[in-house]
Structures are given as C-alpha cells and as structure tokens.
Amino acid sequence: MATKVVRRHTNRPERSVYARPAGGPSKTVCAFWAAGRCTREFCRFLHADAPPSSMNPQISKKSSLVWTKEATATGKGNACNATQKSNAPQKINAPQKINAPHESNAPQKSNAAQKSNPTPKSVCKFWVDGNCVKGDRCRYLHNWFRGEGFSMLAKLQGHTKAVTGIALPERTNKLYSTSKDGTARVWDCHTGECGSVIDLGGEAGSLISEGPWVFAGVPNLVKVWNIETNSEFNLDGPVGQMHAMVVGNEMLFAGTQNGDICVWKGSTETNPPFYPAATLKGHTGAVVCLTVGRNRLYSGSVDHTIKVWDLYTLQGVLTLNGHSGAVMSLLCWDQFLLSCSLDDTIKVWAASEGGGLEVTYTHNEEQGVLDLAGMTDAESKPILLSSCNDNSVRIYELPSFTERGRLFAKQEVRTVEVGPGGLFFSGDATGLLSVWKWMDPPSVKVESS
Secondary structure (H helix, E strand, O other), X not given: OOOOOXXXXXXXXXXXXXXXXXXXOOOOEOHHHHOOOOOOOOOOOEOOOOOOOOOOHXXXXXOXXXXXXXXXXXXXXXXXXXXXOOOOOOOEEOOOOOOOOOOOOOOOOOHHHHHHOOOOOOEOHHHHOOOOOOHXXXXXXXXXXXXXXXXXXEEEOOOOOOEEEEEOOOOOXXXXXXXXXXXXXXXXXXXXXXXXXXXXXXXXXXXXXXXXEXXXXXXXXXXXXXXXXXXXXXXXXXXXXXXXXXXXXXXXXXXXXXXXXXXXXXXXXXXXXXXXXXXXXXXXXXXEEEEEEOOEEEEEEOOOEEEEEEOOOOOEEEEEEOOOOOEEEEXXXXXXXXXXXXXXXXXXXXXXXXXXXXXEEEEEOOOOEEEEEEEEOXXXXXXXXXXXXXXXEEEEEOOOOEEEEEEEOOOOEXXXXXXXXXXXXXXXXXOOXXXXXEOOOOXXXXXXX
16 A cells, blocks of 8 residues: 655745745735645735644645545445445545635725624524523524535434434335344335335444345344345344444455454355354454455544555554544545544554555644544535534545535434435434435526627
8 A cells, every 4th residue: 555656846946835925925914824724835914833734735735635534434435435326426636736816905894793693503502492581692503413515404303212324225215223122114216205114123323225135233133134135134243332334345244343343255155144253353343444455455443543455455554543542434535544532533544655544634623533534525525524523514525635524413412414416415413314405506697798
C-alpha cells in the first residue's frame, strides 16, 4: 500500500500558503481568516498566524474521488479504491477553491452584529416539548435540521428503543431496521408504513444487507433472511452481542462482544448456505465496527485500536494505534481510511512509505463520534455524515470538512446509513427512524434571444 510521491521540480522557490505579499500586511484582521474560511494565498488583510484550517492538503489535491459506504461495506470492487454502484456518479470532482470578496469596501459584519444574531447550533428543548413561548426571539433552533440542499422526507415511528441498524436491500422497495427493543421492522418505501415486525428474541446489535440476504446480529447468533426465497435460518457460534457485520470476498464477518471476529463463508453446496470458516482473534475488547477495502478487513474496537487483516489469508497485518477512545466506525474513501472515536476525533489514514498506515489528518469534534457514512450530494460532491454524542449529525463536504448542515434528534443518533437516489437515514436512541434526501439543484433556464 506504499504511495509513491512524484514532485514537480521548478526554479521557483516554494512559498507557504500563509505567506504575505511584499510591502507588509494590512493592519486589519481578515474576517474570513478569523472564521477559518480564507482561501486566498496572498490575502491583503492580516493573518496573525496560520489558522487551524480543516483542509488537509494531501487530500484536497485529489481531482477524482470515487467512494460510497455502500461499496466499501459490501466488499464490491476494490473498496478503498471502490467503484460506485451504477446508479451513482462515477467521478467526483474535488471542490473548487472559491475566492471570497476581500475588497476593502466589501460589507463585513461587526463582532457586535455577530454576537447579537448567532447561528443556532442546537434545538430548543422547550420547542421539542411544545412549550417554547419565545417564537422568533428564541436563540435556539426550532427545526430538526439546518442547512440547504436536503430535506426530511419522513419520520418512521414504531421502535421503542434505540435503532441499531438500517438496511435497504437491492431490488426491493422495503427498508429494514433493527432496535434494542428486540425487533426488526420492515417498512414500505412508498407509503412509509410498517408492513411487518419480526421478533428477534433479543436486542439487535447490528444489521446489514448483501444482495438478497439480510443479516441481523443478536446475542450469540446471526439471523439471516433471503428476501427472494423467503427462507430464514440462524448462524450459531459467536459469543455475546454482534456489534458489527460486513461482507467481503464472499464471506460474512461479525464483530463480537468478547473481541473475536467470526467468519462464515458462502456456499451453494451446504444448507444453510453459510459455514464457519475462521475466528479472528487479536482485539482485547468488543469489536464494534468493520469495513473492507483493498483486499483488507479493518476492525475497530473499544480497546482503542484498529486492526488490519488480509482478506484472503485472514491473517493480521497491522495494528493502528491513534485513538485514545473506543473506535466506533470505519469508512474507506478512495485510498484513505477514515475512523471515528469517542475521543472526539475523526482521523484520516493514508499509506506510509514503509507499507503501513499513518494518520495524515485529524478532525476534532466537540463530542464523541458514533458513526460515519459517505455519499454524494445532488451535485456529486463527496459528503460525510458524522453522528456525534450531542444528539446531532454533522454533514461535511469532503475533503475540506466544510460543514454543510446538521441533523438534530431528541437523543443520540446511533446509526446513519445511505441509500440510492440521494437518500440517507438516521436512527436515534428513542427508536425514531428518519428519512432524508438530497434535493436536485434548481434548473437554470436559458432564454434564446
């Protein structure tokens, strides 16, 4: 996985992006720099020192990116260098740099104006209960989201405890969800009605789908359904709760409470059509997230580590030590691995010259991060959904980590998932399943003279 870096040689000396033009800087502080949004290489206004920009130079120079959580989680293609499904855009152009108007006569808000009209960052608790009397004068948000370009389509209510998994199988109009209330629900995607409730016999820890197969992890086993043949059976063997599952190289991997990763291999000659293939040992705490990419299986654990396994030999390859809290979610994006943790960070890992993986950028949050999902918006820009411990989901545009909006919930959002056609889903600890969608950009009419 070593990356060869080719440098272009020029006679021009390299200059820092924070360098200033000759003649000295202005004595006025750049308002865009103060907000962390100045994009000019030679700004005429004052930059006191290098701002803590969220842009990772190594990532931002990528001109073509292809990634979705769907492709990486199901093991289709080359995962960390994955090809998206046919209904998704094949190429994603990196966001272009936008030069903000820095002219001296450009209107800039004063500090007093900014303080008097702050952007609401959280939902009004009184509004949630229907008791807010301040109306437009309330300093908090009276809405379940903020941002542009997307909207809420539906709220699916039925689960009585936290939603732990969301899956939208291919070639079906059914949405599946699991919960700590011990049930799986099957929703009609057209009407939003719950068509059936399945008793799982125990609280669900995870849910995924692959082709016609739906897998639900519960304590000490995995429940399996084939939606084409209506058959169902159980996979026994694991010990404790199944916190995470993923399919790769025609194998099902399940992360367990005791730190093992159970492996079943698919077969057309056995009944049921899955048989135990191996048990991967190495973590000292529960395995709570899995993903596949570049012929590798990546596992994250409450022991603060990420382990890398060869997808063909099933042998351990690397142990990544970068987080100081439980690693909650993993996501492959192009040649990068993204990880999030209860240590309030999202880390971007890239191949090192020695063949390993190293942290190339760390994005800091104010709260622990619970889940990650990746998709593209209506304009094919790469989007990262990041669920945090403060009952919200951040929506970032990559690679800059520019915040595009937030989703809010009454309690923490335990799982986020993406679907086709710009759909994405969030499930919170109250049992509410919300459906969202990126809206098509407005068309521009060109009138002929």
